[in-house]
Amino acid sequence: MEQxxxxxVQSRVFLSRIFVVIPTxxxxxxxxxxxxxxxxxxxxxxxxxxxxxxxxxxxxxHNLKDLPVHYLRHPVNLGQGAALQTGMDYxxxxxxxxxxxxxxxxxxxxxxxxxxxxxxxxxxCDVTVGSRFLDPENVNLIPRGRRILLRGAxxxxxxxxxLWLSDAxxxxxxxxxxxxxxxxxxxxxxxxxxxxxxxxxxxGLRLREVPVAIRYSDYSQAKGQPASNSVNILIDVLxxxxx
Amino acid sequence: xxPIQAILIALLLLIGGIYLTAxxxxxxxxxxLLSLLGAGVVFVINPDLTTRIAHGVGVGRxxxxxxxxxxxxxxxxxxxxxxxxxxxxxxLTEVARQVALQGAQAPHREx
Numbered sequence: 001m002e003q004x005x006x007x008x009v010q011s012r013v014f015l016s017r018i019f020v021v022i023p024t025x026x027x028x029x030x031x032x033x034x035x036x037x038x039x040x041x042x043x044x045x046x047x048x049x050x051x052x053x054x055x056x057x058x059x060x061x062h063n064l065k066d067l068p069v070h071y072l073r074h075p076v077n078l079g080q081g082a083a084l085q086t087g088m089d090y091x092x093x094x095x096x097x098x099x100x101x102x103x104x105x106x107x108x109x110x111x112x113x114x115x116x117x118x119x120x121x122x123x124x125c126d127v128t129v130g131s132r133f134l135d136p137e138n139v140n141l142i143p144r145g146r147r148i149l150l151r152g153a154x155x156x157x158x159x160x161x162x163l164w165l166s167d168a169x170x171x172x173x174x175x176x177x178x179x180x181x182x183x184x185x186x187x188x189x190x191x192x193x194x195x196x197x198x199x200x201x202x203x204g205l206r207l208r209e210v211p212v213a214i215r216y217s218d219y220s221q222a223k224g225q226p227a228s229n230s231v232n233i234l235i236d237v238l239x240x241x242x243x
Numbered sequence: 244x245x246p247i248q249a250i251l252i253a254l255l256l257l258i259g260g261i262y263l264t265a266x267x268x269x270x271x272x273x274x275x276l277l278s279l280l281g282a283g284v285v286f287v288i289n290p291d292l293t294t295r296i297a298h299g300v301g302v303g304r305x306x307x308x309x310x311x312x313x314x315x316x317x318x319x320x321x322x323x324x325x326x327x328x329x330x331x332x333x334x335l336t337e338v339a340r341q342v343a344l345q346g347a348q349a350p351h352r353e354x
Binding site for chain 2: 048051067068069070071072073074075076078082085086089090093186188239
């Protein structure tokens with residue numbers, strides 16, 4: 001994947017209509033390196049600090065000081081879904097043409113963003129989601145336990161949303177402006193991934209999966225959602241459906 | 244009157260008093276609560292009444308009937324609270340979002 005030189009990046013960085021929204025909660029250090037990985041692409045970067053505790057917020061603010069990012073902060077912790085929605089609201093207000101959802105912990109590859117955007121830019125669909133299961137090589141990167149859990153999540157998500165995808169809950173997505181205006185996430189926590197698909201189906205947006213490789217670092221493994229959390233997500237989603 | 248009856252009636256009256264003065268002011272909920280408390284007092288004074296009603300609907304004992312009703316009421320309360328909690332959460336989200344959007348810092352332009 002071509003990487004533009006840093007010089008031409010500087011002039012483009014504030015002008016890009018492609019907004020990468022990164023929700024973050026209590027992860028000051030790794031975020032800065034995630035952002036550095038994105039900078040060469042010249043996207044507008046929106047960091048939404050989801051009410052990190054005081055110490056982390058200070059570290060975060062310090063680390064971001066010299067980076068060309070838009071910085072927003074929830075006064076209290078609400079959840080990743082809420083942070084994404086705030087970031088999308090902001091990006092839309094700034095005139096975003098495309099919005100990418102990106103993880104703070106560096107597991108989403110920056111070089112995957114152009115492939116997520118391409119079908120949108122060609123007008124072939126309105127929403128793209130990254131899938132770890134479309135490319136057999138990527139599948140092998142996923143730890144075995146995760147793989148089984150994810151297959152289960154795919155099944156449940158399919159039953160609930162009637163959208164049958166190859167992957168679930170990886171959170172690497174891109175939306176056109178029109179799609180971002182239609183989708184509204186009310187699910188503050190991690191259940192937003194299912195809600196997102198629900199919204200796509202409800203609003204009749206065209207969705208496509210794009211193969212991506214997710215990096216499983218020790219950090220993201222340790223920090224990521226524990227398997228037990230999937231039960232909580234399921235309960236959230238079900239209660240939401242019933243009430 | 245047995246001591247337990249006096250205690251229960253006193254507590255029922257106390258709950259009624261607190262509810263009517265401090266909590267809801269809606270006529271419907273006041274009337275509902277008053278009739279519920281009234282029934283409570285009647286059942287405390289006349290415990291056999293619950294058993295007779297229970298037999299009428301095919302339940303063995305009055306206590307069992309009360310237990311079933313209590314379970315139903317608990318679930319209803321739980322669902323109501325859950326819904327209310329969600330509504331509060333959504334309002335909080337909206338407020339926090341507005342605060343975040345108003346305090347947003349764009350990148351320094353000198354770069």
